[in-house]
Amino acid sequence: MIRRFVSVSVAVAMMLSVGIMARANGLDAERTEAVAELTALAGTTRTALQRTDYLEGAVERAEDDTADRAAVLEVRPAFLTEITALSTALAGAKGKVDTAAHRAAALSAQQTVLDERADPDTVKNATATVHALTAKVGEEVATWQAVQLAQSAGPGGPAWSTSGPDGYARVRAALDRVGGGGVGLYESSSCAGGNAPACANSGGYIKYRGDIANWSEGRLNWAMAHELAHIYQFRVWGALNSSGAYRSMFGGDPEFLANCMAVVRGYPGSVGCNGDQQAWASGIWVGAVR
Structure with a gap:
């Protein structure tokens, strides 16, 4: 009887011991979990504070x-x-x-x-x-x-009047373009009493009427090439007018010759000329009267 009581007591004690150990283990697990949660919360708090600092800086x-x-x-x-x-x-x-x-x-x-x-x-x-x-x-x-x-400026006064400096610059550029960079130019309404848009003077300069500053580039280039041709004609004027070829090929007409000379320079007008005439006219540009 006594032995049985002791056995029962030992068994009960062992069961209590196991229960206590299980409870202790459970408490340890809960404590570990709580510590982990607190650690995570602390990390989250630090991250939030860092983000706040970053946002404030931003x-x-x-x-x-x-x-x-x-x-x-x-x-x-x-x-x-x-x-x-x-x-x-x-x-x-x-x-x-x-x-x-x-x-x-x-x-x-x-x-x-x-x-x-x-x-x-x-x-x-x-x-x-x-x-x-x-x-x-x-x-x-x-x-x-x-x-x-x-x-x-020509002998008649300033380089321009009604065409203004911009108009003059446009005509000047056309004359330079066709090879007349060293030739004097000024505005005048005196060419053929104002009926001609431009004219060349034997003194070596060209006059132009103010309105031609508004001509198209092609037409203006031709006009300046034509007048420049007259300047070159004046340089050989005596020999030119004594030339039989000039009379036979151009009828002794300096305007026709000037048109043909402009064609040679690459600026054709409304009047053309054949190959022989162009070949002869090209000589005037270099001072040769054949």
């Missing part, structure tokens, strides 16, 4: 960037005004002065302004550069006009 940077861009945008209109002024100056300088370097500098300044996002002083400096370019182009055009007036 907001500050964005505010700074916005302020910088606003400052740049504020000074851009002045740059655009100067670019417009330079474009007008360059258009007025066409055919008068070489503006390639000025255009390149303006394009560089424009790209600098387009790329700039933070520093308004960079835009201001570019604006000053373009303003200086405009002034430079204006000075060069004024110098060109003064030189043209001094070098090309």
Whole structure:
């Protein structure tokens, strides 16, 4: 009986011991899980704090960037005004002065302004550069006009009147294009009492009526080539008028010969000439009367 009681007591004790151990193990597991959760929570908290710091920094940077861009945008209109002024100056300088370097500098300044996002002083400096370019182009055009007036004025006065400097420049460019770069040119309404659009003088210069400055390029080139031909005729005038070939091939007509000489230069008018006439006329350009 006593042995049975002892056996039962031992069994109960063992069961209690196992239960206590199981409970202890369960508590350890719960503690481990709780520690893991707290660790994860702490990590999440740190991440959240880091994100908050990053966002605050990003907001500050964005505010700074916005302020910088606003400052740049504020000074851009002045740059655009100067670019417009330079474009007008360059258009007025066409055919008068070489503006390639000025255009390149303006394009560089424009790209600098387009790329700039933070520093308004960079835009201001570019604006000053373009303003200086405009002034430079204006000075060069004024110098060109003064030189043209001094070098090309004929005996009748200034180089131009009704055609203006731009009209004169267009006629001058046509004369230069056909080979008359060293020939004087000035506007006059005196050619055939104003009935002829242009005429050559034996003194070595050409006069033009103001309205031909508006002629098409092809017609204007032909007119200047025709008048330049007369200048070359004057240089061999005596031999020319003594030439039997001139009388037989051109009827002694200097206008017909001038048209044919223009054809030789590549500027045909409304009156053509055959191959033999062109070959003979080409000699006048080099001072040869065959």
